[in-house]
Amino acid sequence: xxxxxxxxxxxxxxxxxxxxSTGVALLATIALTVLIGLLxxxxxxxxxxxxxxxxxxxxxxxxxxxDGTVTTKVAAQSDSGPWAKAxxxxxxxxxxxxxxxxxxxxxxxxxxxxxDGKRELTWPDGGAAPYWLRLTRxxxxxxxxxxxxxxxxxxxxxxxxxxxxxxCEAGVFVASPDVATSHWxxxxxxxxxxxxxxxxxxxxxxxxxAAAGVDAADxxxxxxxxxxxxxxxxxxxxxxxxxxxxxxLPAGPLSNRPQTPGTVHAGGxxxxxxxxxxxxxxxxxxxxxxxxxxxxxxxxxxxEIALFAVIALGVxxxxxxxxxxxxxxxxxxxxxxxxxxxxKAVVLAAGVFAAGLVACAVSFVVASPVQRxxxxxxxxxxxxxxxDPLVLRAVVGTAGFLALVALLSLxxxxxxxxxxxxxxxxxxxxxxxxxxxxxxxVGAGLWVGRLTPVAGAAIRxxxxxxxxxxxxxxxxxxxxxxxxxxxxxxxxVQRRRDA
Amino acid sequence: xxxxTIAVSGLSKRYGRTPAVDALSFTVRPGRVTGxxxxxxxxxxxxxxxMMGLDAPDAGTALIGGLPYRELPxxxxxxGALLDAEAVHxxxxxxxxxxxxxxxxxxxxxxxxEVLEQVGLDPxxxxxxxxxxxxxxxxxxxxxxxxxxxxxxxxxxxxxxxxPEGIRWIRGLLRSLAAExxxxxxxxxxxxxxxxxxxxxxxxxxxxxxxxxxxxxLLAAASDDRVELRTAHRAEAMAVLAAEGGTVSVLGPxxxxxxxxxxxxxxxxxxxxxxxxxxxxxHRASLEEAYLDxxxxxxxxxxxxxxxxxxxxxxGxGxGxGxGxDSAEEKGR
Numbered sequence: 161x162x163x164x165x166x167x168x169x170x171x172x173x174x175x176x177x178x179x180x181s182t183g184v185a186l187l188a189t190i191a192l193t194v195l196i197g198l199l200x201x202x203x204x205x206x207x208x209x210x211x212x213x214x215x216x217x218x219x220x221x222x223x224x225x226x227d228g229t230v231t232t233k234v235a236a237q238s239d240s241g242p243w244a245k246a247x248x249x250x251x252x253x254x255x256x257x258x259x260x261x262x263x264x265x266x267x268x269x270x271x272x273x274x275x276d277g278k279r280e281l282t283w284p285d286g287g288a289a290p291y292w293l294r295l296t297r298x299x300x301x302x303x304x305x306x307x308x309x310x311x312x313x314x315x316x317x318x319x320x321x322x323x324x325x326x327x328c329e330a331g332v333f334v335a336s337p338d339v340a341t342s343h344w345x346x347x348x349x350x351x352x353x354x355x356x357x358x359x360x361x362x363x364x365x366x367x368x369x370a371a372a373g374v375d376a377a378d379x380x381x382x383x384x385x386x387x388x389x390x391x392x393x394x395x396x397x398x399x400x401x402x403x404x405x406x407x408x409l410p411a412g413p414l415s416n417r418p419q420t421p422g423t424v425h426a427g428g429x430x431x432x433x434x435x436x437x438x439x440x441x442x443x444x445x446x447x448x449x450x451x452x453x454x455x456x457x458x459x460x461x462x463x464e465i466a467l468f469a470v471i472a473l474g475v476x477x478x479x480x481x482x483x484x485x486x487x488x489x490x491x492x493x494x495x496x497x498x499x500x501x502x503x504k505a506v507v508l509a510a511g512v513f514a515a516g517l518v519a520c521a522v523s524f525v526v527a528s529p530v531q532r533x534x535x536x537x538x539x540x541x542x543x544x545x546x547x548d549p550l551v552l553r554a555v556v557g558t559a560g561f562l563a564l565v566a567l568l569s570l571x572x573x574x575x576x577x578x579x580x581x582x583x584x585x586x587x588x589x590x591x592x593x594x595x596x597x598x599x600x601x602v603g604a605g606l607w608v609g610r611l612t613p614v615a616g617a618a619i620r621x622x623x624x625x626x627x628x629x630x631x632x633x634x635x636x637x638x639x640x641x642x643x644x645x646x647x648x649x650x651x652x653v654q655r656r657r658d659a
Numbered sequence: 660x661x662x663x664t665i666a667v668s669g670l671s672k673r674y675g676r677t678p679a680v681d682a683l684s685f686t687v688r689p690g691r692v693t694g695x696x697x698x699x700x701x702x703x704x705x706x707x708x709x710m711m712g713l714d715a716p717d718a719g720t721a722l723i724g725g726l727p728y729r730e731l732p733x734x735x736x737x738x739g740a741l742l743d744a745e746a747v748h749x750x751x752x753x754x755x756x757x758x759x760x761x762x763x764x765x766x767x768x769x770x771x772x773e774v775l776e777q778v779g780l781d782p783x784x785x786x787x788x789x790x791x792x793x794x795x796x797x798x799x800x801x802x803x804x805x806x807x808x809x810x811x812x813x814x815x816x817x818x819x820x821x822x823p824e825g826i827r828w829i830r831g832l833l834r835s836l837a838a839e840x841x842x843x844x845x846x847x848x849x850x851x852x853x854x855x856x857x858x859x860x861x862x863x864x865x866x867x868x869x870x871x872x873x874x875x876x877l878l879a880a881a882s883d884d885r886v887e888l889r890t891a892h893r894a895e896a897m898a899v900l901a902a903e904g905g906t907v908s909v910l911g912p913x914x915x916x917x918x919x920x921x922x923x924x925x926x927x928x929x930x931x932x933x934x935x936x937x938x939x940x941x942h943r944a945s946l947e948e949a950y951l952d953x954x955x956x957x958x959x960x961x962x963x964x965x966x967x968x969x970x971x972x973x974x975g976x977g978x979g980x981g982x983g984x985d986s987a988e989e990k991g992r
Binding site (some may be wrong): 492 | 697708711712715726729730731732735738740742743745746747748749750751752755758759760762763764765803879992
């Protein structure tokens with residue numbers, strides 16, 4: 161910053177802090193954010209109604225005695241949902257919720273390795289079909305390895321084979337969980353539902369045997385191996401399809417319906433398997449995420465109300481000068497009007513950002529225990545501290561959102577010059593239009609949340625939800641774009657206009 | 660240091676179809692107080708705003724020390740201005756109002772306390788400006804103008820709202836600033852306010868220059884050969900003097916002014932016709948009269964325009980009342 165801009169910033173800071181309304185607006189920002197965050201936490205209860213461990217999928221398997229490996233290339237996987245799963249597995253039998261080790265690809269969440277559906281290892285480099293997967297059982301340990309080409313293998317992790325019997329079932333599996341959907345059922349009424357999906361994957365070079373790469377019993381090569389689970393037919397090479405079923409299903413909207421039966425087709429050296437279901441547990445393998453609340457975003461929901469104070473502050477920073485005509489004093493003291501606007505922007509953004517940071521941090525800290533008391537606990541809702549990167553991003557980003565709204569208000573204030581007009585315009589833009597759109601139709605609500613400045617509020621989202629209009633960063637970028645354009649217009653108009 | 664003159668040249672500004680300032684040219688020199696006079700709505704404030712770079716002229720230039728205001732690096736160190744005493748945020752304390760101005764131009768905080776003391780506001784430094792009287796706001800505005808110890812001062816109606824003690828104070832201040840060699844431009848719609856203050860006058864009406872003259876010259880011209888006469892026999896005196904070719908006008912119930920006849924001749928004529936009189940002396944015109952003479956032309960012109968007639972009557976008379984309305988309208992634009 162040049163000396164003269166630094167002076168201008170100090171001057172505008174003196175100006176801003178020397179009127180009472182500034183302190184009032186900043187305190188209101190903090191108080192409203194914390195209060196509404198707390199009220200939201202008090203009123204919220206977790207709504208997940210599924211079983212704690214999910215274990216149902218189409219399993220194509222054959223017995224494996226003692227140590228050995230199972231290897232395949234997942235040549236293709238249909239994108240029936242981000243959490244659809246296809247991969248290799250060692251399992252104690254064919255009953256649901258029995259000991260197992262699985263290594264899988266997913267369309268949306270990379271490569272994952274699961275132990276009994278309760279522990280999960282992830283592969284940091286991502287990866288999706290086509291990909292080679294291998295599980296090796298050796299001396300009571302199971303090692304998962306992956307390869308992009310079938311030659312260079314890298315280890316995902318090694319776990320104890322704990323509950324696996326001496327002879328276990330080895331093979332490939334396909335699962336595809338229900339996808340939550342919503343549709344508009346009338347003004348202000350959105351109905352959520354679960355849609356059954358069927359996953360499909362093509363496995364090539366499937367081998368299972370005593371030693372890696374030695375038993376090259378290519379599944380499809382031997383002949384036809386076609387069937388459905390109902391017959392549980394034995395295919396060539398001894399491969400058999402079983403629909404592993406969830407045992408004791410509790411009542412719940414998402415999981416108490418019968419599973420779609422799986423199928424297997426062999427041909428051209430490959431097995432094509434379809435299946436539905438899922439494997440994992442709350443917080444593992446994406447189980448429950450569709451029905452989850454975003455507790456961090458909800459702890460910060462007060463900023464939607466605190467917006468009022470921020471808009472007032474941003475607008476008044478300049479319209480009060482036009483009302484009292486001190487703008488003329490300002491422009492005689494500093495005839496470089498762009499510098500005046502830049503200094504106002506710096507001071508306002510810094511002040512609102514600091515207040516927003518306090519507001520969001522305090523909100524999160526006071527709302528979290530209340531949320532835990534209302535059932536939002538691990539494993540679905542892991543306890544997170546302020547220093548957790550996800551929380552930090554939401555807190556800092558939301559403070560940035562408030563600062564951007566303040567700058568947008570400043571720009572509108574310069575253009576409109578009158579407090580009432582500017583405030584009404586901004587309220588309409590940031591509060592009324594989103595509200596009216598959301599009670600009018602889901603589509604309108606989504607587009608407003610995507611394309612108007614209110615998109616910036618998405619920065620506090622920390623987990624994808626079906627009702628999200630936009631992603632956190634893309635939303636903030638939309639707001640930043642509007643703010644930059646408005647400030648640019650304000651700069652241009654202010655320089656040409658008589659003060 | 661270059662001579663800090665204010666040079667206005669061909670300055671024009673119109674609002675819609677109405678010219679507010681019309682090809683105005685004049686120069687304000689250092690070392691004296693220059694009065695900037697004209698009726699309300701004559702274009703004084705608009706001219707001053709253009710000098711300060713607030714309004715863009717349609718044509719012409721206003722240079723301060725050879726530079727347009729907008730190009731002055733730290734303007735408060737060169738030009739101090741009071742354009743609108745009411746332009747203060749009511750919630751801000753007097754000291755903070757000056758502090759932010761000082762910060763913009765890198766002036767030391769000590770200057771804020773110095774000027775507050777200079778204008779006599781130091782006891783009110785921590786009070787919010789919303790509770791200030793107009794007189795106190797004028798002092799606060801003048802404090803702002805003095806903040807950068809500038810060579811040039813531009814003050815728009817600084818006497819407005821001041822009590823008699825305040826008026827005496829500001830006259831002394833203006834005279835001492837000029838005596839220090841500064842360039843001082845003071846506007847007023849009341850000529851009388853400048854009677855004992857201004858050395859030089861720039862008179863405008865309807866956006867045009869009417870006079871650019873020394874105060875002494877203007878007074879001499881307005882006084883010309885007028886003679887003031889007091890007599891209880893006004894009617895007889897008027898008849899006698901008119902018959903001798905004098906122009907007689909009535910000043911009051913027992914006072915007349917006579918033009919065209921010397922004092923000695925008047926005394927002789929009245930004596931020969933046995934008209935008694937109490938007082939006979941050359942008339943010293945007031946600045947107010949001189950100003951009325953100058954603006955009469957503009958006022959006459961307005962009187963022919965029926966719509967503008969009431970305004971002309973009010974402003975042309977130069978009466979002390981109703982000072983606010985016109986200038987407030989102009990400032991609010």
